[in-house]
Amino acid sequence: xxxxxxxxxxxxxxxxxxxxxxxxxxxxxxxxxxxxxxxxxxxxxxxxxxxxxxxxxxxxxxxxxxxxxxxxxxxxxxxxxxxxxxxxxxxxxxxxxxxxxxxxxxxxxxxxxxxxxxxxxxxxxxxxxxxxxxxxxxxxxxxxxxxxxxxxxxxxxxxxxxxxxxxxxxxxxxxxxxxxxxxxxxxxxxxxxxxxxxxxxxxxxxxxxxxxxxxxxxxxxxxxxxxxxxxxxxxxxxxxxxxxxxxxxxxxxxxxxxxxxxxxxxxxxxxxxxxxxxxx
DNA sequence: AAGTACTCCAACCGCGACGGA
DNA sequence: TTCCGTCGCGGTTGGAGTACT
Numbered sequence: 001x002x003x004x005x006x007x008x009x010x011x012x013x014x015x016x017x018x019x020x021x022x023x024x025x026x027x028x029x030x031x032x033x034x035x036x037x038x039x040x041x042x043x044x045x046x047x048x049x050x051x052x053x054x055x056x057x058x059x060x061x062x063x064x065x066x067x068x069x070x071x072x073x074x075x076x077x078x079x080x081x082x083x084x085x086x087x088x089x090x091x092x093x094x095x096x097x098x099x100x101x102x103x104x105x106x107x108x109x110x111x112x113x114x115x116x117x118x119x120x121x122x123x124x125x126x127x128x129x130x131x132x133x134x135x136x137x138x139x140x141x142x143x144x145x146x147x148x149x150x151x152x153x154x155x156x157x158x159x160x161x162x163x164x165x166x167x168x169x170x171x172x173x174x175x176x177x178x179x180x181x182x183x184x185x186x187x188x189x190x191x192x193x194x195x196x197x198x199x200x201x202x203x204x205x206x207x208x209x210x211x212x213x214x215x216x217x218x219x220x221x222x223x224x225x226x227x228x229x230x231x232x233x234x235x236x237x238x239x240x241x242x243x244x245x246x247x248x249x250x251x252x253x254x255x256x257x258x259x260x261x262x263x264x265x266x267x268x269x270x271x272x273x274x275x276x277x278x279x280x
Numbered sequence: 281a282a283g284t285a286c287t288c289c290a291a292c293c294g295c296g297a298c299g300g301a
Numbered sequence: 302t303t304c305c306g307t308c309g310c311g312g313t314t315g316g317a318g319t320a321c322t
Contacts, residue, residue, distance in 0.1 A: 014291080014292075015290095015291075015292095015315090016290075016291080017290090017291090036307085037307075037308070038306080038307065038308090050307085050308090051292085051293090051308085051309095052291075052292080054308080054309080055290090055291065055292085056290090056291085058309090059290075059291085060290080087311065087312085088310090088311090089310075089311065090309075090310060090311085101309095101310075101311080102289085102290075102291085102311095103289085103290095105311075105312085106288070106289050106290085107288095107289090109288090109289095110287070110288055110289080111288095
């Protein structure tokens with residue numbers, strides 16, 4: 001499954017790397033590092049170009065590089081990051097420890113792209129009439145249409161319920177926020193809790209829910225599932241230094257005291273808005 | 281068993297970004 | 302400011318392995 005070794009007109013070897021070449025590169029970098037990729041192959045006794053050495057090191061020989069199957073969690077992270085960044089493979093790789101940009105790119109194209117495209121088709125089909133189910137009572141189905149949430153007369157009218165499941169979307173956001181908050185510039189200099197780069201705060205749930213600015217609900221007494229969901233899922237997230245807070249109310253940056261408040265519908269219905277709100 | 285089509289991933293290529301002279 | 306060398310990124314390709322006919 002690799003290119004057959006060959007030599008170009010300058011005597012530079014190309015194609016698959018041999019065990020011996022790997023060892024040479026590995027041991028050279030272990031001793032001298034890789035400050036100059038161009039000079040490295042000569043010094044290490046390799047008939048390769050610097051670019052090829054760099055690629056081999058970054059994708060395969062580097063310590064802590066994981067090989068083999070991606071976990072379900074890794075898949076979710078990749079999908080979430082791709083939503084946010086598009087084809088920024090190196091950015092995605094920096095948030096997935098042990099995976100190279102090349103590996104993520106390959107995995108996306110061979111495994112995830114088709115799956116996500118399928119999902120998007122389903123979303124487009126019901127673009128103007130989106131559906132949410134309650135996580136606590138799946139038999140209840142809400143239709144969101146132009147700033148209004150109405151309870152569907154018949155849950156069977158909700159053909160794509162799973163694709164737009166509220167819980168699933170927020171879980172995806174939670175994963176992304178955890179990944180992103182771990183590399184937030186301000187969190188690195190934090191003097192606050194050291195325990196986790198991303199901790200959940202439930203202490204403000206009550207206030208948050210009191211302030212909850214939901215759009216017009218046609219049947220206000222029957223939206224209790226929303227509260228129930230919020231309590232069930234600890235969906236208010238703060239980074240360890242409390243600089244960033246993600247909550248159903250908006251994305252808060254305590255540094256300048258600005259709270260960007262988005263509508264309930266924004267968070268649930270519009271991926272673009274949702275990601276742009278998480279502008280880290 | 282043999283031929284063909286398809287899958288997957290390591291490696292290559294070209295280009296833009298960046299830093300130093 | 303411009304030029305040049307190097308690095309890193311993202312798209313593409315080659316070809317071994319596997320599935321299908």
